[in-house]
Amino acid sequence: MAQLQQQAAQAQQEWIAGIAQHCTHQLTLHTSLSTYNNSPSTVERLATEATAALNYFVPRFNRVLTGNGWRRKPAYIPILIPALEGTTNTYDRYRTLHWHILIGNLPQHCTTELLHTAAQTVWLQHAAASADTNCTQLWHAPGFSNYIHKETRRGNYDCVATQLIQAPPQLL
Numbered sequence: 362m363a364q365l366q367q368q369a370a371q372a373q374q375e376w377i378a379g380i381a382q383h384c385t386h387q388l389t390l391h392t393s394l395s396t397y398n399n400s401p402s403t404v405e406r407l408a409t410e411a412t413a414a415l416n417y418f419v420p421r422f423n424r425v426l427t428g429n430g431w432r433r434k435p436a437y438i439p440i441l442i443p444a445l446e447g448t449t450n451t452y453d454r455y456r457t458l459h460w461h462i463l464i465g466n467l468p469q470h471c472t473t474e475l476l477h478t479a480a481q482t483v484w485l486q487h488a489a490a491s492a493d494t495n496c497t498q499l500w501h502a503p504g505f506s507n508y509i510h511k512e513t514r515r516g517n518y519d520c521v522a523t524q525l526i527q528a529p530p531q532l533l
Contacts, residue, residue, distance in 0.1 A: 370513045373521065374506070377442055377463075380532055381506035384440055384465030384499060386476055390418070390484050391459040391493035396451050408448050411458045414489040415443055415525060421486070423527075425479040427468060440465035440528045444509035444521045457491065461509045463502065466529055473498050 392414060394407040423431040423439060430437035442463040450456045464476065477496035484490045499505055512520035 366518050370510070370518050373523065374510050374513070377510075377521065377526075378503045378506045380440060380442060380526075380528055381463050381465075381502040383528075383532060384442070384463040384502045384505075385467060386464040386473060386496060386498055387505050388462040388464055388476065388480055389459060389493075389495040390415075390462065390480065391491040392457050392489045393491045394458045394489055395454070396447055396456065396458060397454040399451055404448055404451065407458055408445060410489050411445055411460070412522065412525070414484075414487045415460055415522070417487045418480075418484055419525070419527070421483045422480060425483060426471060426476075430468075435530050437466075437468075438527055438529045439467055440532065441526065442506075442509070442521070442528075443525050444512075446509075446512060446520065448520065449512055449515050449517050459493075461505075463499075463505060463509070465502075466532075 392411050394411055396404050396407060399407070419441060426439055427437050431439065440463065444461045445458060446461055447456055447458040473496055477494065480496055481494045484494055485492060509521060
């Protein structure tokens, strides 16, 4: 079973690296959900809370970026490739669950500062969110795509939230 999971993870990583070529920024959104000294079932519940926070964030962030354009025209949908990090770390009291997100297909008016401000404003409206956010322009998107898969190499094959990936249909 482990070999099949590794093969699937490798295929997923290659697929995401292909989409990542169209990404221009990365966003890191921290939660207030600490996994320190928690059981696997508690960590799973916290991961569900973190996913709920991202589900809250995405449509509101899309609206800030494109208005209703992302709903009306599939070509306007921003690329978002999220990966949850921290589910394998129950030994560090200062670490929390956090999302790394590859972002692309942005309107021309979007600057790194606008992305950071918009993301922080929307993110902080959720109860599980932390003010610790970071947005930077990517200089090597496939390298960051590889970075978000680091927990996959530790056996966490669900770190990339494939069910939450959004991209224009021509890229999928």
